[in-house]
Amino acid sequence: MSTPRELLDRHLRLMQAGDLEGVLGQYHEDAVLVRFAAPVVGKAALREHLGAYLAGRPVVKEVLNVAASDDVVSYQAVVEHAGEEQRTYGALFLRGERIARQVSGLFPVTSGEGRRKSGVHVDLEPYTAWPSRAVPDPRSAGREAIGPALLEIVAAEGPILAERAYRLYVKASGGKALTSIARAPLSGSTFRLRQAGAIDFEEGSEVLRPAGTPEVRVRELGPRALDEVPLREVAELMRRLRAAGATELPRAVLDAYGLVRMTAKAEDFLAQAEQVSLMADV
Structure with missing residues (x-):
């Protein structure tokens, strides 16, 4: 034993x-x-x-x-x-x-690269992850089968990037990658859910949310990668951090999410978010 x-x-x-x-x-x-x-x-x-x-x-x-x-x-x-x-x-x-x-x-863990904490705190909502379950293969299932499961994902995690929602669905169906063949029926189900009044998203937007819910919610990072956070969510976090006295906003965002390393990819993403944040203040 x-x-x-x-x-x-x-x-x-x-x-x-x-x-x-x-x-x-x-x-x-x-x-x-x-x-x-x-x-x-x-x-x-x-x-x-x-x-x-x-x-x-x-x-x-x-x-x-x-x-x-x-x-x-x-x-x-x-x-x-x-x-x-x-x-x-x-x-x-x-x-x-x-x-x-x-x-x-x-x-x-404080790195040896001179990492500095922003010293600024803002409250974040808890992030609720979708409790994954077995779902039908999107390549062969009909809209009646795909729609309810996709709605579950959006209801749990919305506002959520469509890309993340589709990947969660594909993984739950036993798939390993979000292929164009799997994406097409998932995208079609997304439009049908909007037509039915179940979810909202703007034309050209990649962010899905339950109908009638806020467009932006500032939440903990949860199981998401940084680039899986909707850009407007990060921009709103930056706005709140700025109001709380933060000056180095990209660094302050990483601190708020409990992240350490500023990679080139993170730097580019956060620069975009900062531009969106500044435009919202104009």
Whole structure:
């Protein structure tokens, strides 16, 4: 029988190896993962959440502290994820030799590259991720099957980039990539949902939202990559940060989202958002 410390060590090894099935095998079917953004409940939701996390290729750099009892093990570690160092801490609550409940938090690690915190705080809404479930293959399913599932995604995560919504659907259907063949019926279902009055989006807009809901919501990053955040959402965050006294807005946005490294891609994206923010103030 494995000890709680051995279970934690195996958990970290499987995470670093990117073994999603191995990691999921450590959880009970009704397991709950509590994060800052929102709780993740059940195997299906864990698959979506952990799959997105493992895509960032986490590397455990150092295990700092571990404390264990018969059915609980707490830990702190430094992990490199998507090229950024983060301090992760949490606790695994066990039932038998599997995880029944997990509490986990991530904080950026100050880099040696002279990273400076903005020192400015604004409140962000929690981000609610769609609890992934099996959906029909968009290439063969009819509109009656695609529409309700796509509406679920938009209702949970909207305003959401159409690209992210379509990728979530394709992944839930068992697909690996959003191809043009899969995109066409998803795009068609999007237009039909708007015609039915279920969702809203402006002509030429890539952002979908439930009908009658705000066009912009400033939320935590959640499971999104930075470039999966709607541009106007980042621009509104910048406006609020500026009002709160921030001067280096791109850096302040990364701080607000708990990100560390300013990549060239992030710099370009945030420059666009800053232009949108400034135009909104004119």
